Amino acid sequence: MRIGVFICHCGTNIGGTVDCATVARRALEFPDVVLAEDLMYTCAEPGQAAIEAAIKEHRLDGVVVASCTPRMHEPTFRRTVERAGLNRYMFEMANIREHVSWIGKDKEANTNKATELVEMAVAKLRRNMPLQAKAFDVNKRVLVIGGGVAGLQAALDCADGGIPVVMVEREATIGGKMAKLDKTFPTVDCSACILGPKMVDVAQHPNITLHAYSEVEDISGYVGNFTVKIRKRSTYVDWSKCTGCGACTEKCPSKKAPDRFNELTGPTTAINIAFPQAIPKKAVIDPAHCRQMLKGKCGVCAKICPTGAINYEMRDEIVTEEVGAIVAATGYDLMDWTVYREYGGGKYPDVITSLQYERLLSASGPTGGHIKRPSDGREPKKVVFIQCVGSRDKSVGRPYCSGFCCMYTAKQAVLTKDHIPDSQSFVFYMDIRAPGKMYDEFTRRAVEEYGTEYIRGRVSTIYPDGMGQYVVRGTDTLLGQQVEIKADLIVLAVGIEAAKGASQLAEKLRISYDGYGFFMESHVKLRPVETNTAGVYLAGVCQGAKDIPASVAQGSAAAAKVLGLFAKDKLESDPQIAQVDIRRCVACGKCIRTCPFGAIQEVTVRGEAKAQVIETVCQGCGVCTSTCPQGAIQLSHFTDNQILAEVNALCQC
Numbered sequence: 001m002r003i004g005v006f007i008c009h010c011g012t013n014i015g016g017t018v019d020c021a022t023v024a025r026r027a028l029e030f031p032d033v034v035l036a037e038d039l040m041y042t043c044a045e046p047g048q049a050a051i052e053a054a055i056k057e058h059r060l061d062g063v064v065v066a067s068c069t070p071r072m073h074e075p076t077f078r079r080t081v082e083r084a085g086l087n088r089y090m091f092e093m094a095n096i097r098e099h100v101s102w103i104g105k106d107k108e109a110n111t112n113k114a115t116e117l118v119e120m121a122v123a124k125l126r127r128n129m130p131l132q133a134k135a136f137d138v139n140k141r142v143l144v145i146g147g148g149v150a151g152l153q154a155a156l157d158c159a160d161g162g163i164p165v166v167m168v169e170r171e172a173t174i175g176g177k178m179a180k181l182d183k184t185f186p187t188v189d190c191s192a193c194i195l196g197p198k199m200v201d202v203a204q205h206p207n208i209t210l211h212a213y214s215e216v217e218d219i220s221g222y223v224g225n226f227t228v229k230i231r232k233r234s235t236y237v238d239w240s241k242c243t244g245c246g247a248c249t250e251k252c253p254s255k256k257a258p259d260r261f262n263e264l265t266g267p268t269t270a271i272n273i274a275f276p277q278a279i280p281k282k283a284v285i286d287p288a289h290c291r292q293m294l295k296g297k298c299g300v301c302a303k304i305c306p307t308g309a310i311n312y313e314m315r316d317e318i319v320t321e322e323v324g325a326i327v328a329a330t331g332y333d334l335m336d337w338t339v340y341r342e343y344g345g346g347k348y349p350d351v352i353t354s355l356q357y358e359r360l361l362s363a364s365g366p367t368g369g370h371i372k373r374p375s376d377g378r379e380p381k382k383v384v385f386i387q388c389v390g391s392r393d394k395s396v397g398r399p400y401c402s403g404f405c406c407m408y409t410a411k412q413a414v415l416t417k418d419h420i421p422d423s424q425s426f427v428f429y430m431d432i433r434a435p436g437k438m439y440d441e442f443t444r445r446a447v448e449e450y451g452t453e454y455i456r457g458r459v460s461t462i463y464p465d466g467m468g469q470y471v472v473r474g475t476d477t478l479l480g481q482q483v484e485i486k487a488d489l490i491v492l493a494v495g496i497e498a499a500k501g502a503s504q505l506a507e508k509l510r511i512s513y514d515g516y517g518f519f520m521e522s523h524v525k526l527r528p529v530e531t532n533t534a535g536v537y538l539a540g541v542c543q544g545a546k547d548i549p550a551s552v553a554q555g556s557a558a559a560a561k562v563l564g565l566f567a568k569d570k571l572e573s574d575p576q577i578a579q580v581d582i583r584r585c586v587a588c589g590k591c592i593r594t595c596p597f598g599a600i601q602e603v604t605v606r607g608e609a610k611a612q613v614i615e616t617v618c619q620g621c622g623v624c625t626s627t628c629p630q631g632a633i634q635l636s637h638f639t640d641n642q643i644l645a646e647v648n649a650l651c652q653c
Contacts, residue, residue: 003122004035004060006051007114008042008067010097015040017101019111023066026115030122034058042067048080055084062090062128064121066114068097072526087130089575089637092121116650123649127642131575136616138224139324140566141166145216145505148176149548150540151329152198153555154562158327159207161563166321167202168230172213173261173278174199176331180261182361182369184548185411186442192277192364199279209321212280215501217318219508220598222617223535224324224571232317236285236293237271241309244273244281248301248310257289259366263356265374266366271301275364283309325565327558328509328519329539332496335390335398342461343389343492349375350470351462351490354385354408361415371419373489376468380423380488383416384472385409386459387429390495398495400516403545405493406433410443412491413452425452426485428459428474436547455483462490496545509536510597510619518544529558533597533619534574537561576637577618578625582610584632591624591633600624 005027009015020038027036035058039047042065051063063081067073070093078088094117100110140163144155147169155165173179179199181191202208211230218229254270261274270289273281283301291298292312302310334353338346350373352360363369373380387409391402406429413425432454434440446452459474469486476483498517506513511531512520519542522530529537537558540551565571578591578599587609592600599617602609611633622635634640 001032001061001126002034002059003030003032003062003064003125004051004054004058005030005033005037005064005066005118005122006042006047006054007036007038007096007118008047008065009038009040010067010101011041014067014097014101017105017107017110018096018114019107020114022111023096023114023118027064027118027122030119032126033122035060043073043076048076051077051080052084055081055086060086062086062092062125064092064094064118064125066094066096066118066121069095071523087132089131090125090128092125092128094118094121120646120649123645124642127639127645128637131636133572133575134615135570135572136224138566138568138571139226139322140164141321141323142325142327142562142566143168143216143226143228143321143323144327144329146176146329146331146540146542147171147174147202147210147212148329148331148540148551149178149195149198150331150542150551150555150558151176151327152195152202153552154327154329154539154559155202155208156198156205157556157559158562159205161559163207163562163566165205165208166228166323167208167210168214168216169210169212170215171274172235172282172284173274173280174202174210174212175277175279177355178548179275179277180263180355180362181358182363182365183411183415185407186436186438188411188414196277199277203279210280211319212282213284216505216508219326219510222597222614223533223565225616226323226326226535228321228323228326230319230321232319234287234314234316235282236287236290236310236312236314237283238309238311238314239280239282241307242282243307243309244278244283245306246273246283247304247306248283249273251300251304253298253300254289254291257286262359262366263353265352265356265359277364285310285312325535325537325562326509327537327539327555327562328505328511328542329555329558330499330502330505330542332541332545333499334494335396335497337389337492337494339396340389343386343459343490344462348462348464348470348490349373350380350488351492353492353494354405354412355494357412357491361412361419369419371416371489378488379420381420382469382485382487383413383423383425383489383491384485384487385413385425385427385491385493386472387427387493388458388495389492390497391493392430393495398497398516401433401545402493402495403433404547405495406431406443407436407439407547409491409493410434410446410452413446414450417450417452425450426472426487427452427454428472429454429456430458436549457483496541499542502542509533511536518542529554529561535565573616574620576620576635577615578613578620578622578633578635580611580613581632581634584630585610586630586632587611588629590627590629594623594627596621596623 007020024036024038096114217231252269259268359365457475539555539558603612
């Protein structure tokens with residue numbers, strides 16, 4: 001075998017603390033190494049050209065590159081060796097940046113460790129075998145989970161690109177959290193005017209099938225060929241007959257059902273349509289508050305429905321869809337802020353969340369766009385906004401920033417002044433985070449043009465003064481003194497968290513999620529909308545905190561990935577997958593139970609039960625190889641012999 005070794009300086013990232021020339025010289029002493037060079041930038045075009053030329057000139061059978069993380073650059077180098085005529089799996093990387101140069105300043109020690117890592121890579125490469133990918137057909141349909149603005153954008157971009165889209169939304173209407181907003185920052189234009197056309201386009205697009213009031217029940221298969229079971233929850237209204245006339249909601253005698261769309265700022269009827277611009281504009285019965293379903297006595301909605309759409313006997317329905325790719329855009333929820341006992345813990349009616357305030361501001365809200373105190377309906381003259389309630393707070397398990405709270409608080413302060421000209425707004429904040437286009441200018445406008453008073457500090461307590469107002473006590477850290485403000489209304493900028501059920505959905509999608517429930521991207525910089533499961537993409541706040549423009553951009557990015565995936569008639573499977581030696585398999589089933597992707601099944605071979613890997617489903621994670629008590633499963637390109645070769649090389653150093 002003829003092996004070439006290339007040591008990358010990476011400028012001073014590696015070369016500053018590793019003697020690359022020495023590592024290259026030592027590499028010439030390793031078995032089968034016929035060429036060793038140190039290059040300034042192996043990932044740059046000159047470095048790539050040098051590697052290609054060396055492969056051809058020295059007739060190399062394999063290549064080792066010692067540089068930075070394989071996660072970033074391994075695909076690049078594999079393509080390089082392929083262009084020179086080698087199989088892409090006759091290549092190995094040694095990570096001497098993250099594993100060496102970035103963790104110590106001792107140049108001699110770093111050089112020795114880098115040499116050892118190179119020797120281990122050479123030892124493994126000597127036992128590598130060429131691997132070949134297999135081609136398979138792809139179903140050119142995409143599933144979009146979530147009908148918020150990110151999901152809508154992804155669906156429309158895919159549909160406009162000629163791809164049939166299946167959209168699943170767990171609520172009775174699409175639009176997500178943006179549908180609840182009155183205005184958007186920094187332009188302060190109508191949220192419904194921006195979102196409404198997108199919602200209509202989704203409903204009317206010939207390439208989009210919408211399943212509202214539905215949830216994903218199960219997902220099986222693999223990239224290009226997913227089978228998705230969708231549970232269509234019972235609405236108790238036949239949507240094929242419902243015209244959205246609203247006659248049922250007007251006559252319904254049960255008027256104390258919680259209005260979840262309006263963030264519980266008021267009650268609604270047991271049968272209702274979420275809001276006037278809802279899509280689909282169809283009624284839904286809440287069985288927990290419907291008198292007919294609870295007591296068998298009422299049936300008013302059925303009697304007056306002109307189309308006979310009411311069906312009290314309706315049951316959940318399971319539908320199956322075949323798709324080739326999935327976009328997760330499940331959005332977010334607000335954290336339970338009632339854990340903050342110092343703010344009343346949810347017992348003071350005039351201490352509300354920012355999203356509840358949005359519904360008071362909105363013309364489609366319970367007060368028709370007039371700001372009124374929930375307790376007595378009076379118009380508030382002093383409004384206190386409190387930032388970072390459940391954000392950047394380790395004490396409640398939310399150390400991260402929610403991203404857009406600073407901006408919507410400034411927006412709400414501006415709107416308060418517009419609605420109530422003689423009002424005064426106060427904002428308690430930790431830091432102002434306004435990095436977007438026109439964002440900082442907008443927050444300055446809230447102060448300079450609208451008279452909003454910003455107080456840098458935290459609020460320690462809120463309590464009623466007994467005279468119809470609330471005392472807000474905090475600290476002004478800039479002045480170094482305690483502050484007390486009497487307020488009519490307090491609005492809390494409550495931090496976001498992953499949508500309820502996100503972790504369960506992640507397990508169905510077989511993707512990773514972080515400690516807070518947000519879905520994890522494949523690479524934070526280079527693959528921000530991809531996941532560790534091929535064919536599954538992310539869009540919007542399900543991946544992490546972001547505002548509307550960023551969510552829309554990510555929705556389009558996910559759609560671009562889907563369109564790129566479907567540009568090919570056939571897809572190639574990764575040959576780095578598990579392989580079963582049926583001679584050693586005893587059909588214990590441990591591999592089947594532990595495989596996170598459901599890629600192993602039991603088959604009968606000559607009358608005996610054996611494990612079999614579904615090649616197109618296997619993701620090469622290696623869990624099965626470490627689980628098998630017989631050593632009957634090996635991971636291609638990472639066999640026991642290859643790994644032991646690395647260990648032996650290290651032990652002999």
